[in-house]
Amino acid sequence: MPELPEVEITRRSFAEALDGATVTGVQLGKPLRWPLGVPIASLVGATLGLATRRAKYLWLPMSGPDGGLLLHLGMSGSLALGEERMLGPHQHFALHTSRGSLVLTDPRRFGAVVWSAGLAVDPARKLLAGLGAEPFDPALTGATLRAAWRKRRTPIKQLLLAGEGVVGAGNIYACEALWRAGIRPSTPGARLSEARCERLRLAVREVLGQALALGGSTLRDFSDAHGVAGAYQTQAAVYDREGQPCPRCAAPIQRVVQAARSTYFCARCQRP
DNA sequence: CTGGTGCCCTGTCTGC
DNA sequence: TGCAGACAGGGCACCA
Known part of the structure; x- marks a missing residue:
């Protein structure tokens, strides 16, 4: 589904609202493309930073533990910010915070949510390696x-x-x-x-x-x-x-x- | 290295 | 109405 504009629009629609929020819980549905890569419990209490985007990936930085979630919407994914509730049949990831719940709906499950200790270390480093320039980068000619x-x-x-x-x-x-x-x-x-x-x-x-x-x-x-x-x-x-x-x-x-x-x-x- | 194919998974639509 | 098949916004692993 989502190409760069859709991913960027999604980012803009929740990034400021969650900047500084505290993680209160994480819920998982069916498996996505890859395992989360971190115990859910270890994320509770983390503080979220401002979400960024690289290509079609979203990066949700956190501190305590330091790192973040690298998120991809695949072909059929979308994010919604709202109140905490039961996961629907196609909702496979939810990040509950002090300022609302960010829920990934992804029927085809080609999407991904992966923990990485930083963008410059694996698994994020490997996933982002080899990507071309951002289309609006002034250095692109x-x-x-x-x-x-x-x-x-x-x-x-x-x-x-x-x-x-x-x-x-x-x-x-x-x-x-x-x-x-x-x-x-x-x-x-x-x-x-x-x-x-x-x-x-x-x-x-x-x-x-x-x-x-x-x-x-x-x-x-x-x-x-x-x-x-x-x-x-x-x-x-x-x-x-x-x-x-x-x-x-x-x-x-x-x-x-x-x-x-x-x-x-x-x-x-x-x-x- | 490179280009090509298959596959992940589910829903929707088309045609028989 | 039922059912098989094609197709869908992405990207990875693997093959020759």
Whole structure:
């Protein structure tokens, strides 16, 4: 489900409310992708800091014990902040605090909540290693993207999905950014000139920025920690629009499968 | 190293 | 109505 905009919107919707809160309990439902990695009891009494985000991961820092929870929403996860109550059938993690309970709902359980003593040590270090630059990092340029992709024959769509060079664009926003940049999703990364890399960098920023402004995309069930849905999906130019006219040139949008994921593009205005 | 595939798990929708 | 199959916003492990 959640790509970078949805994760960031989720973060913003609860981070300040829980900054400084005391952990009063933790509840687990069915297993998520990995074990929590710490006894629940040891977290009780910890003080929460301000939640941050790296790529599609959220980091909930704590002191006493020092460390934090690294959280990923997977394909179907969402967080809600509310009163403490029984876990529902798809609620597999709850962090009860002095200022409310943060509950992870994740039917498919591809998500994760993992304890790490810090971001620079395992398991967080290993999970975050190799991620590309943040899309809004001023240090990210067409030249740095060109350098990251120049030896990669993998199609650019898959490089974006893997977070190589730049993170944050999942299936929806990778399709949208490539359309905006006029680049065919099947184009090998190495084929992109620095100028096209720069165009794609700007496209990724624009798409993610617009999605952030619209509260993300709600295809089925995404909402922020207060239950507010997103509206970006109504703006999509190509995603899930197979056969419909390209907003730019009116040619029918095509759908292909790359690495087992649907890719939508306009064959007329997106060039190899 | 690299690119490709399979898999984790559940819900929803489509077509027979 | 029932049921099988495809598909879904992500990412890891493993293979050749």
